[in-house]
Amino acid sequence: MMRHLLTGLLTAGLVLLASPATAVSTAAVSTAASSGTASANGEAGLLDHELRRLHSSELVDLQERLGGAPLLLVNTASRCGFTGQFEGLEALHQRYHTRGLRVAGFSSNDFNQEIDEEGAAEVCFVNFGVTFDMFAPIAVRGPEAHPLFAELARQSEAPRWNFTKYLVNADGEVVAHFGSSVRPGSRQMRRAIEALLADH
Helix, strand or coil, rough: CHHHHHHHHHHHHCCCCCCCHHHHHHHHHHHHHHHHHHHHHHHHHHHCCCCEEEECCCCEEHHHHCCCCCCCEEEEEECCCCCCHHHHHHHHHHHHHHHHHHEEEEECCCCCCCCCCHHHHHHHHHCCCCCCCCCCCCCCCCCCCCCHHHHHHCCCCCCCCCEEEECCCCCCEEEECCCCCCCCCHHHHHHHHHHHHHHC
């Protein structure tokens, strides 16, 4: 019976080696194939949403705006000890946008560090002169997390605090993420951005 089974599998082209290693190899191939499918569909899953701009009625199609570009995505708050990182994020935007990097900030009050939307806009646009895309408040962790951040969490981990920074390649895959304490202008982040842009 085993002989008939192997013959059938060989005919179907499914068996490479008749040994225990085959199971591992087959599983690895299967996992790789699944990962490839997820990667191929990652961008659509990640960016297939509309979000409102911060303190505006304009709805933005994230796929149209950000799709196909290397991304730096950040959950933000305007009365947090890390709010000063807006300056560093804007500096990264100015330094790398001509090379294709898109920076996008997502206001959130998940950690009770955000003020009202008008005040948040003033902090971003007036106090720090932010010119990169900023979006209206959304949930970024837990069961109420916006699908964008649910997918970021699935690929890496959910934000533990404000100003968690995710580097995402043009295929919608998280390639690195940095906690709140890692400054946007740090050597660690610049190296990761340079590597991301080099692969783009």
